[in-house]
Amino acid sequence: MKSLVTGATGFLGSAVMRCLLTAGHEVRVLARPGSDRRNLENYPIEIVEGDLRDFESLKRAVQGCDNLFHVAADYRLWVPDPGTMYETNVAGTRALIIAAHQAGLKRIVYTSSVATLGLNPDGTPANEETPSDPAAINGHYKRSKYQAEQLVRQLTVDHQLPLIIVNPSTPIGPNDIRPTPTGRIVLDTIVGRMPAYVNTGLNIAHVDDIAYGHLLAYLYGKPQERYILGGDNMTLLQILETIDEINSARHYRVSIPISVMLPIAWCMEKIALMTQAEPRATLDSIRMAKKMMYFSSAKAERDLGYRYRPAAEALKDAVKWFKDNGYCN
DSSP states (O other), rough: OOOEEESTTTTTHHHHHHHHHHHHOOEEEEEEETTOOGGGGSSSOOEEOOOTOOOOEEEEEETTEEEEEEEOOOSSSSOSSSHHHHIIIIIHHHHHHHHHHHHTSEEEEEOOOGGGGGOTEEEEEEESSSSSGGGGGOHHHHHHHHHHHHHHHHHHHHHHHTTEEEEEHHHHSSSHHHHHOOHHHHHHTTTOOOEEESSSSEEEEEEEHHHHHHHHHHHHOOOTEEEEEEEOOHHHHHHHHHHHHHHHOOOOOOOHHHHHHOOOOOHHHHHHHHOOOSSSOOOHHHHTSBBBBOOOOOOHHHHOOOOOOOOOHHHHHHHHHHTTTTTTT
């Protein structure tokens, strides 16, 4: 049983790769030329070079595979050229799914995001059926993932693809080498760079639990269905205080209204345009924070047997990994 994994050089993709190896899959990974491959080191995998924007490389990558786990995505909350994000997340996804269809793959698991789902105005957890308003989606990452999921769902219907969609929430844990935007929150908290917070909330799950959810979707998921893979719902302040407790440190923090953060984020983005360094706060991230981004994994728990450990364990593993790998020096 050979499975192709995209995004395995990254945070979630590498966790999916490890999970599949443990489950006995023969794993091939698609990696861009010149990509950071630390997450691939010392694993018995086949590496093929290619790019989601190069259809011929995708056709070569899927040849001889039985399954596809498409985890790769351009996950940034700020990009100087948004067009590159749509080329990867939307056009690249379409090209890969078409290549997999033409090659006759038996099973496809597509990693979408809870960013494609709607949110409940009262802050209660949203689910797979919570309606999403495309006009209200903030940020190019969320918009690109929404467009990609709509495209994938249509391709699945048009071609009767054996494709299952999973919608991970916010993965936390080891091997976040970049780190991701959420990983930066953890890292900044460890080193004391989070003196303020806004009143928002996230759904936090251990990256390895989400990865195992991918395997469960492959085994038990139904084509044309989607499944939220999440964990505990926590306010941002609870997340920061949990990290403080793990880190045996206490920090006084100020609650800042979103109306105050918006002009600060605007200034940070203007500076970023000159420096080309990703800003610590963006207009899109602050606008997203206006709502509690809470989700329920009840469907995946019921239909797939999905389970998740407490969010504090995910945060503990993330803190340990960042410290052990020199990110806090």
